[in-house]
Amino acid sequence: MSASADGALLEVRNLRTYFDTDDGVVKAVDDVSFQLQRGETLGIVGESGSGKSVTNLSIIRLIQEPPGKIVSGEVIFKGQDILSLRPAAVRKIRGRRIAMIFQDPMTSLNPFMKISKQLMEMTQLHLGHTKTQAYEHAIRMLETVGIPDARSRAGSYPHEFSGGMRQRVMIAMALSCEPELLIADEPTTALDVTIQAQILELIRKLKQETGTSVILITHDLGVVAGMTDHVIVMYAGKIFEQAKTKELFARPGNPYTKGLLRSVPDPTAEQGKLYQIPGLPPDVAHLKPGCPFAERCDRVEEICRREFPPFVELTPDHHSLCHFANEVYGG
Amino acid sequence: MVAETLIAIRDLKVHFNLGGNRVVKAVDGVTLDIATGETLGLVGESGCGKSTLGRAVLRLTEPTSGQVFYRDRDLAHLSGKQLREERRHLQIIFQDPYASLNPRMTVGQIVGEPLETFRLARGREVERRVQELLETVGLSKRFIKRYPHEFSGGQRQRIGIARALAVDPDFIVADEPISALDVSIQAQIMNLLEKLRREKNLTYLFISHDLRAIRHVSDRVAVMYLGKLVEIAEAKTIYQEPLMPYTKALISAVPVPDPQIEATRQRIMLEGDVPSPINPPAGCPFHTRCPWAIDVCKEVVPQLVEIKPAHFAACVRISPKMPHIEDVPPGAAPGLD
Numbered sequence: 001m002s003a004s005a006d007g008a009l010l011e012v013r014n015l016r017t018y019f020d021t022d023d024g025v026v027k028a029v030d031d032v033s034f035q036l037q038r039g040e041t042l043g044i045v046g047e048s049g050s051g052k053s054v055t056n057l058s059i060i061r062l063i064q065e066p067p068g069k070i071v072s073g074e075v076i077f078k079g080q081d082i083l084s085l086r087p088a089a090v091r092k093i094r095g096r097r098i099a100m101i102f103q104d105p106m107t108s109l110n111p112f113m114k115i116s117k118q119l120m121e122m123t124q125l126h127l128g129h130t131k132t133q134a135y136e137h138a139i140r141m142l143e144t145v146g147i148p149d150a151r152s153r154a155g156s157y158p159h160e161f162s163g164g165m166r167q168r169v170m171i172a173m174a175l176s177c178e179p180e181l182l183i184a185d186e187p188t189t190a191l192d193v194t195i196q197a198q199i200l201e202l203i204r205k206l207k208q209e210t211g212t213s214v215i216l217i218t219h220d221l222g223v224v225a226g227m228t229d230h231v232i233v234m235y236a237g238k239i240f241e242q243a244k245t246k247e248l249f250a251r252p253g254n255p256y257t258k259g260l261l262r263s264v265p266d267p268t269a270e271q272g273k274l275y276q277i278p279g280l281p282p283d284v285a286h287l288k289p290g291c292p293f294a295e296r297c298d299r300v301e302e303i304c305r306r307e308f309p310p311f312v313e314l315t316p317d318h319h320s321l322c323h324f325a326n327e328v329y330g331g
Numbered sequence: 332m333v334a335e336t337l338i339a340i341r342d343l344k345v346h347f348n349l350g351g352n353r354v355v356k357a358v359d360g361v362t363l364d365i366a367t368g369e370t371l372g373l374v375g376e377s378g379c380g381k382s383t384l385g386r387a388v389l390r391l392t393e394p395t396s397g398q399v400f401y402r403d404r405d406l407a408h409l410s411g412k413q414l415r416e417e418r419r420h421l422q423i424i425f426q427d428p429y430a431s432l433n434p435r436m437t438v439g440q441i442v443g444e445p446l447e448t449f450r451l452a453r454g455r456e457v458e459r460r461v462q463e464l465l466e467t468v469g470l471s472k473r474f475i476k477r478y479p480h481e482f483s484g485g486q487r488q489r490i491g492i493a494r495a496l497a498v499d500p501d502f503i504v505a506d507e508p509i510s511a512l513d514v515s516i517q518a519q520i521m522n523l524l525e526k527l528r529r530e531k532n533l534t535y536l537f538i539s540h541d542l543r544a545i546r547h548v549s550d551r552v553a554v555m556y557l558g559k560l561v562e563i564a565e566a567k568t569i570y571q572e573p574l575m576p577y578t579k580a581l582i583s584a585v586p587v588p589d590p591q592i593e594a595t596r597q598r599i600m601l602e603g604d605v606p607s608p609i610n611p612p613a614g615c616p617f618h619t620r621c622p623w624a625i626d627v628c629k630e631v632v633p634q635l636v637e638i639k640p641a642h643f644a645a646c647v648r649i650s651p652k653m654p655h656i657e658d659v660p661p662g663a664a665p666g667l668d
Contacts, residue, residue: 047513162604192376194601197584222586226593246590263518264588265547267570277515
């Protein structure tokens with residue numbers, strides 16, 4: 001990446017997170033590096049097991065240890081390496097400066113606690129709000145995320161809300177301390193398409209108003225296309241490609257990205273048979289030498305099975321992990 | 332479409348009684364024809380009744396009233412024994428490939444079971460047929476002695492498809508068959524279903540909430556909202572020119588994998604959630620969220636009307652003479668004239 005490290009809000013360097021399993025060591029995240037500039041939205045795309053969620057759980061030190069372990073790397077957030085901080089210092093950043101929302105809001109909301117109370121805890125803990133201040137702030141946040149009749153509904157419990165409304169509550173909680181970074185892990189995957197559109201629009205609007213940087217983890221290339229400035233494509237724990245979003249869609253430089261883009265039906269175009277990437281994602285516990293995508297790649301050559309591919313710079317902000325990155329990018 | 336009708340659904344209703352005067356009208360008066368060799372896509376949001384409709388067509392859920400004709404036999408009124416006979420021709424593929432395969436049975440037993448139940452093969456012949464079926468769905472015949480947990484989601488879905496094909500059916504209800512799968516695997520399963528349709532002259536009712544997938548696999552698309560069909564047209568037409576306001580909003584909400592298009596798109600943002608099917612709104616079920624709703628929409632239940640040739644929509648604010656709601660004068664309801 002071209003920008004200097006001082007301008008970046010977040011810089012991840014050579015992150016490796018491994019898991020000990022009965023089946024051997026799973027290198028869930030293996031040498032991942034990227035930067036996030038202030039005010040930017042970065043998309044991380046990948047299929048299940050690609051390492052996209054583990055990358056982000058590592059950033060905020062939520063990897064359960066054991067079986068997981070952050071083996072090496074740095075996560076520089078505003079000049080500070082989160083990975084070398086003491087747990088108490090991490091807790092001050094998590095929720096306050098870096099907030100997260102997950103796919104299933106029910107796993108993050110306490111089912112026995114009123115919505116208002118859960119929101120109030122955030123600002124009482126992190127911002128030292130009094131009860132009254134925290135309550136008023138909670139109501140304002142619920143209004144901001146579009147909960148109708150916020151004052152009367154604040155006393156409800158999570159199960160009294162629909163899926164879309166719960167996700168709004170999660171967003172209200174995440175944004176209540178005005179974090180500098182919001183990590184959204186598949187925030188709309190469990191929602192219906194008309195509700196998805198509402199939630200994405202809300203994230204877009206709040207981002208514009210507050211200037212929060214966003215990392216959006218998703219498997220949906222349509223969501224990436226509409227929401228992000230930059231994209232990282234992950235496969236088998238590695239970054240396979242990173243680029244500006246427009247560039248990635250217009251000129252992918254990696255056969256995996258190219259295949260993925262061609263395998264999504266485009267509702268605006270007439271298509272015959274869909275392109276399909278053959279085979280299955282690799283077993284990350286037993287990776288062979290060479291490129292992890294080689295077995296499924298349509299332009300595989302002998303070197304791909306033998307040698308791990310280089311991370312090729314195609315332009316200063318477009319990189320691809322492929323022996324033939326230049327050819328793929330050019331053709 | 333000149334092909335003959337294979338499945339004819341007539342005013343089908345599935346109501347679930349919750350007690351205390353509370354009734355969920357999961358399917359509320361659906362009429363629909365599916366032609367031989369056709370893929371009919373059924374799309375809608377969660378709770379709209381699309382899966383219940385699929386199950387009721389096969390009588391895996393008992394309909395409350397109405398008829399389902401397969402060729403010319405009314406499935407909804409067959410006796411148990413007759414129904415079992417007909418089931419051979421009618422199969423289903425489920426969404427969750429983890430929950431729909433018996434974990435204690437080998438792949439050979441799972442795929443072979445329907446062959447034995449319907450006495451289509453015996454002894455050695457069963458094994459030979461199972462091997463053939465596995466190859467048809469793109470699995471190695473060496474897998475025959477393995478158990479479901481040894482397979483990935485996409486492979487399990489292939490096993491489910493092989494089981495459905497074992498009895499050589501005419502008609503398959505595919506209920507969210509790709510929703511639980513990764514993107515690269517979704518394309519594989521869609522292509523497999525399409526290949527099988529061509530080779531075996533199958534007819535599908537393809538149920539999904541994924542509008543991109545529906546558009547790709549379907550010849551015609553039916554849109555469902557709160558137990559009712561609200562629009563039916565050819566797949567291409569419904570995406571290019573949706574007429575009913577709910578369909579318009581649904582299609583405009585689908586993210587398109589193209590940053591250029593996404594940057595300039597105008598979306599119809601719907602307020603609020605889908606109302607509860609326990610107390611659905613009176614009149615048009617969509618009026619509570621519809622940006623074009625007027626007072627009359629709260630009272631009159633709109634019927635499916637052929638607004639354009641082979642394009643049906645349920646909305647009183649449009650008519651064959653005024654098919655586009657944007658052109659209709661404020662307050663007018665040409666569908667009632």
